[in-house]
Amino acid sequence: NAGVMQNPRHLVRRRGQEARLRCSPMKGHSHVYWYRQLPEEGLKFMVYLQKENIIDESGMPKERFSAEFPKEGPSILRIQQVVRGDSAAYFCASSPPQASNNYGYTFGSGTRLTVV
Amino acid sequence: GENVEQHPSTLSVQEGDSAVIKCTYSDSASNYFPWYKQELGKRPQLIIDIRSNVGEKKDQRIAVTLNKTAKHFSLHITETQPEDSAVYFCAASRKYRLAFGKGNQVVVIP
Numbered sequence: 001n002a003g004v005m006q007n008p009r010h011l012v013r014r015r016g017q018e019a020r021l022r023c024s025p026m027k028g029h030s031h032v033y034w035y036r037q038l039p040e041e042g043l044k045f046m047v048y049l050q051k052e053n054i055i056d057e058s059g060m061p062k063e064r065f066s067a068e069f070p071k072e073g074p075s076i077l078r079i080q081q082v083v084r085g086d087s088a089a090y091f092c093a094s095s096p097p098q099a100s101n102n103y104g105y106t107f108g109s110g111t112r113l114t115v116v
Numbered sequence: 117g118e119n120v121e122q123h124p125s126t127l128s129v130q131e132g133d134s135a136v137i138k139c140t141y142s143d144s145a146s147n148y149f150p151w152y153k154q155e156l157g158k159r160p161q162l163i164i165d166i167r168s169n170v171g172e173k174k175d176q177r178i179a180v181t182l183n184k185t186a187k188h189f190s191l192h193i194t195e196t197q198p199e200d201s202a203v204y205f206c207a208a209s210r211k212y213r214l215a216f217g218k219g220n221q222v223v224v225i226p
Contacts, residue, residue: 031212109158
């Protein structure tokens, strides 16, 4: 059973471009969580999604950021018109429905976004 | 929202000694407290967790204690080894949303 898969591992974008980060949950998991880690900081919650539903996006900036988890395929975190401050590691975790509360999440390997 | 603080920010210990990292949290409704270990450039890995109905939990050389009244919890690593060198993050939650501390750099000196 593969763990949470994220790609790409590293992504370099110029200011103003779009970044698309992908997360495939563990098999049987239908809940996905995105966290952002700025350099030398802890992880910060961004968004919680279930298949075809955004449950909580209160940690995500209102502008330029969006997330989706379609019925088929991975969850996508999209950042439009990237700025230098978006440079960070973005981690995804997943859980089965019955364990969405107080669950010891396993994170994916992350996508390290660098904006130049 | 929940606010989690960690102390000290950096901790150096001699190999074989013990290391203790303390965290405080602000939301008395938080009931789940995991600890993650992160090596440079890698993912955070869950190493131990504790729920609010338990005061202490141990797994080989690591243990976590929780004081709900004082709203703090601690990670204890005994007989430290060089491979314990990493950044350790504490977190707190009451539902699905983890609030992380800023991390402690632990350096084990051989």
